[in-house]
Amino acid sequence: MTPAAASLTEWLDEHGDGLIALRRNLHAHPELSGAEHATTELVEERLRLAGLEPRRLAVGTGLVCDLAPPNRNDSEQLFALRADLDALAMADDKDVSYASRHPGIAHACGHDVHTTIVLGAALYFAHHRDDLPGPVRFVFQPAEERVPGGALDVIGDGGLDGVGAIVGVHCEPKLDVGTIGLKAGAISSAADMAVIRLAGPGGHTARPELTVDLVALAARIISELPGRVADRLDEPTDVKLVFGAVHSGDAANVIPTHCELKASIRTPSLPVWERLPELVESEIVTIVGESGAVVEIAYTHGVPPVVNDAGVTDHVRRAAETVVGASSVVTVEQSWGGDDFAWFTREVPGTYVRLGVRDPAGPTLDLHAGHFDVDERAIALGVRLLVAAVHEHFEPDPT
Numbered sequence: 001m002t003p004a005a006a007s008l009t010e011w012l013d014e015h016g017d018g019l020i021a022l023r024r025n026l027h028a029h030p031e032l033s034g035a036e037h038a039t040t041e042l043v044e045e046r047l048r049l050a051g052l053e054p055r056r057l058a059v060g061t062g063l064v065c066d067l068a069p070p071n072r073n074d075s076e077q078l079f080a081l082r083a084d085l086d087a088l089a090m091a092d093d094k095d096v097s098y099a100s101r102h103p104g105i106a107h108a109c110g111h112d113v114h115t116t117i118v119l120g121a122a123l124y125f126a127h128h129r130d131d132l133p134g135p136v137r138f139v140f141q142p143a144e145e146r147v148p149g150g151a152l153d154v155i156g157d158g159g160l161d162g163v164g165a166i167v168g169v170h171c172e173p174k175l176d177v178g179t180i181g182l183k184a185g186a187i188s189s190a191a192d193m194a195v196i197r198l199a200g201p202g203g204h205t206a207r208p209e210l211t212v213d214l215v216a217l218a219a220r221i222i223s224e225l226p227g228r229v230a231d232r233l234d235e236p237t238d239v240k241l242v243f244g245a246v247h248s249g250d251a252a253n254v255i256p257t258h259c260e261l262k263a264s265i266r267t268p269s270l271p272v273w274e275r276l277p278e279l280v281e282s283e284i285v286t287i288v289g290e291s292g293a294v295v296e297i298a299y300t301h302g303v304p305p306v307v308n309d310a311g312v313t314d315h316v317r318r319a320a321e322t323v324v325g326a327s328s329v330v331t332v333e334q335s336w337g338g339d340d341f342a343w344f345t346r347e348v349p350g351t352y353v354r355l356g357v358r359d360p361a362g363p364t365l366d367l368h369a370g371h372f373d374v375d376e377r378a379i380a381l382g383v384r385l386l387v388a389a390v391h392e393h394f395e396p397d398p399t
Contacts, residue, residue, distance in 0.1 A: 004131050004391070005322075007128055007131060008124060008128075008131075008383075008384060008387055011124050011127070011128065012124075012380050012383065012384070015120075015123070016379070016380050019116050019119075019120050019379050019380070019383070020376050020379060022042075022046075022116050022119070023112050023113055023115075023116040023376065023379060024097075024098035025042070025098075026039060026042070026107065026112035026115060026116065027098045027099075027100070027107045027112045028098045028099065028100060028101050029100075029101060029102065030086075030087030030088075030092075030100050030102055030105045030106055030107045030112070031085070031086060031087060031102075031105065032086060032087060032088075032089060032105060032145075033086040033142065033143035033144070033145045033146035033150065034059070034061060034086075034142060034143045034146060034150075035061070035086075036061040036062065036085040036086050036142050036143075037060070037061055039061075039085045039086075039115070040056065040061045040062060040063060040085065040140070040142070043063065043085075043115065043119055043140050044056070044063055046119060046123065047063075047065050047119070047122060047123075047126075047138075050122070050123050050126035050127065051126055052065050052067060052122065052126050053065065053066075054138075054140075057142065057153055057154065057157045057159070058153075058156075058157050059142065059143075059150075059153045059157075061085065061142040061143075062085060062140055062141050062142035062143075062150060062153065062154065063140050064137055064138065064139050064140070064154070064157075064159045065122060065137070065138045065140075066078065066135065066136070066137050066138075067122065067125055067126060067129075067132065067135070067136050067137075067138070068132070068134070068135035068136070069129060069132045069133070069134065069135070070129065072134070072135050076134055076135055077135075077162060077163060077164030077165075078135045078136060078137040078162050078163045078164060079134060079135070079136050079137070079163070079164065079165055079166075079167075079389075079390060079393045079394065080136070080137040080138075080139050080160070080163045080165070080166040080167070080344075080348075080350075081118050081121060081122075081136060081137070081138050081139065081166075081167055081168070081386050081389075081390075082118065082139040082141060082166055082167070082168040082341065082344065083111070083114040083115040083117065083118035083119070083138075083139065083140050083141065083168070084111045084114055084115070084140075084141050084142075084144035084150070085111060085115055085140055085141065085142050085144075086111060086142060086143055086144055086145050086146070086150070087100075087105050087106055087107045087108070087109075087111060087112075087145075088105070088106055088107070088108050088109060088145055088368060089104060089105060090104070090105075090106050090108060090368070090370060091103070091104060091106060091370050092105075092106035092107075092108070092370055093370030093371050094370070094371055094372075094373055096373070106370065106372075108367065108368050108369060108370065108372040109145070109171070109367050109368060109372075110170065110171030110357065110367065110372075110374060111144065113171050113355075113357065113374055113378065113379060113382070114168070114169055114170065114171070115140060116379055117169060117355075117379055117382035117383055117386065118138055118139075118140065118169075118386065119138075119140075120379065120380075120382070120383040121138070121383050121386040121387055121390075122136075122138045124383065124387060125387070125390075131387075132390070133390065133391055133394035133395050134390070134393070134394035136390055137159075137162075137163060139154060139159055139166075141153075141154050141159075141340075144339065144340050144341075147191070147192070147193045147300045147302040147303070148300065148301070148302050148303055148340065148343075149302070149303055149339075149340025149343060150340065151340040151341065151342075151343040151344055152340070152343055154344075155343060155344070155347060160344065160347050160348055163348050164348065164349075165309070165312050165348060165349050165350055165393060166312075166344050166345070166348055166349075166350035167312065167316060167350060167351055167352075167353065167386070167389055168341050168344075168350070168351075168352050168353065169352075169353045169354075169355045169382055169385070169386070170339065170341075170352060170353070170354060170355065171355055171357045171367070171374055171378070172332070172354035172355055172356055172357060172358075173357055173358050173364055173365050173366060173367060173372065173374075174358065174364060175330070175332075175354060175355075175356030175357070175358060176356050176358045176359075176360045177356050177357055177358060177359065177360070177374075177375040177377050177378045177381065178324055178328055178356060178377070178381065179324065179328050179329075179330060179356035180320040180323070180324055180328065180329050180330070180353060180354070180355060180356065180381075180385065181329075181330050181331070181332035181353070181354030181355075181356070182308075182313055182316060182317050182320065182329060182330075182331060182332065182351070182353060182354070183308060183313070183331055183332050183333070183334065184308050184309070184310040184313045184314075184351075185307060185308060185310070185334075186268060186305040186306065186307050186308075186334050187305075187306050187307075187308050187332070187334055187335065187352055187354075188305050188306040188334065188335050188337055188338055188339050188341075188342065188352070189266045189267055189268045189305055189334065189335065189336045189337065189338055190266065190267050190268070190269075190270065190272075190273035190276075190302065190303060190304050190305050190338060190342075191264060191265075191266050191302045191303050191337070191338020191339075192264070192265040192266070192273070192276055192277075192299065192300060192301055192302040193262065193263070193264055193265070193299075193300045193302055194262070194263045194265060194280055194297065194298070194299045194300070195260065195261070195262050195297075195298040195300075196221065196260070196261040196262075196263070196284060196295065196296075196297055196298075197258070197259070197260050197295070197296040197297075197298075198214045198217060198218060198248075198258065198259040198260075198261075198288075198293045198294070198295055199214075199257060199258055199259075199293065199294040199295075199296075200212030200213075200214050200255075200256075200257060200292060200293045200294070201257065202254065202255050202256060202257035203254075203255045204253065204254070204255065205252070205253045205254065205255055206253075208255060211255055212255075212291055212292040212293045213255055214248055214255065214256055214257075214258070214259040214293060215248055215249065215255070215256065215259065217259075217287075217288065217291055217293055218246060218248060218259045218261055220287055221261060221284065221287050221288075222243050222246070222261065224287055225241060225263075225280070225283055225284060225287065226239075226240075226241040226242070228283040228286070228287070229241055229265075229276075229279050229280055229283055232279055232283075233272060233279075235269075238267050238268065238269045238272045239265065239266070239267045239272060239276070240264075240265070240266045240267075240336055241263055241264075241265045241266075241280070242263060242264055242266075243261055243262065243263045244262055244263065244264060245260075245261070245262040246259070246260070246261050246262075247259070247260045248260070265280060266336050266337075266338060268305060268334050268336070270304060270305060273301075273304060273305075276301075277299045277301055280297075280299060281297050281299060284297055302338060303338050303339065303340045303342045303343065304342045304343075304346065305334075305338075305342060306339055306341050306342040306345055306352050307342070307345050307346075308345065308350065308351040308352060309345065309349035309350055309351060311349060312349045312350055312351045312393075313351040315389065315392045315393055315396060316351050316353060316385075316389050316392070317329055318392050318396070318397055319385060319388035319389040319391070319392040320353075320385055320388070320389075322388050323381065323384045323385050323388050324381065332354050337367070339352065353385070355378055355381070355382050355385070356378065357374035357375055357378040358375060359375040360375075362375075
């Protein structure tokens with residue numbers, strides 16, 4: 001074990017339980033996109049107590065924090081480590097002491113873990129500046145779950161100025177703790193959102209033929225739109241259009257005057273992503289046809305696929321092998337999930353890492369589900385990975 005690795009092991013032995021406690025605090029107090037005020041304050045407080053000088057983003061939540069060795073070459077570009085702060089609008093269904101105390105809000109995507117890991121790396125280097133090989137920027141980003149994503153707020157606020165490369169980690173419940181997943185090229189999919197609003201005169205359910213039955217029309221849109229859009233592509237499997245919310249009416253015997261549908265639209269293909277707004281809108285108009293309903297479509301072109309840079313991915317692979325061993329570093333497939341980390345990788349070379357969080361003795365728990373949780377041993381492993389990635393970036397192993 002190198003002196004630097006021994007120093008990190010000693011620090012994690014002393015502070016590992018504190019990092020787990022911090023993660024549980026974040027998990028119990030989740031905040032929605034753009035409202036991560038307490039989370040931002042907590043991270044800022046911990047950084048300042050460590051002698052660092054974080055800077056809040058202009059939007060009011062999220063922050064960036066730079067740390068450089070005393071002998072920094074001013075021309076040397078920063079290496080950025082990114083975490084996301086926000087939670088999801090959903091219930092936390094777990095029976096644990098750290099379950100969400102905010103009804104209808106839950107950290108079901110692991111952002112509490114991401115934040116803890118990046119903060120852990122920052123705190124380690126803050127107390128071991130002699131082990132810092134080059135300048136690092138720690139990015140704590142708000143609103144990842146909001147389309148098109150808080151990454152654009154970071155970029156617009158100069159959060160990537162001077163950055164030469166960026167790395168982020170994401171919890172992967174399909175991989176056991178101790179396993180790290182990497183992939184050069186596209187690792188996620190583009191993710192858009194459509195809100196469809198229907199309006200009609202309403203009426204009595206005894207006489208639907210005299211009015212516009214919005215619920216029946218909404219049912220047609222839900223059942224027909226995914227297939228219609230897919231059929232217009234060269235590869236119909238290149239799109240997933242799924243409705244996640246439908247709201248209309250309150251009484252069983254009243255045909256409502258308004259209906260709202262919300263759908264996510266995903267594709268692994270960048271060319272398809274660029275065509276989707278027109279395809280979706282034209283097919284909705286065709287379905288509504290001469291029904292008599294008034295339709296309003298709000299299509300949000302969300303995030304493109306995250307495209308991992310081959311060089312940065314190779315550096316992180318070598319770092320990961322020093323942490324978990326070569327046999328535990330695996331190549332993962334491109335996922336259907338979207339992430340606004342994509343905006344970062346369109347600006348600077350970067351890689352998004354899948355961090356195994358599954359307890360090998362437990363069930364596989366999916367993201368965005370009320371039962372989602374992690375094997376907390378992944379936190380220390382994540383800190384080790386990011387510290388090793390910093391070293392590999394600035395002091396690459398020639399072998």
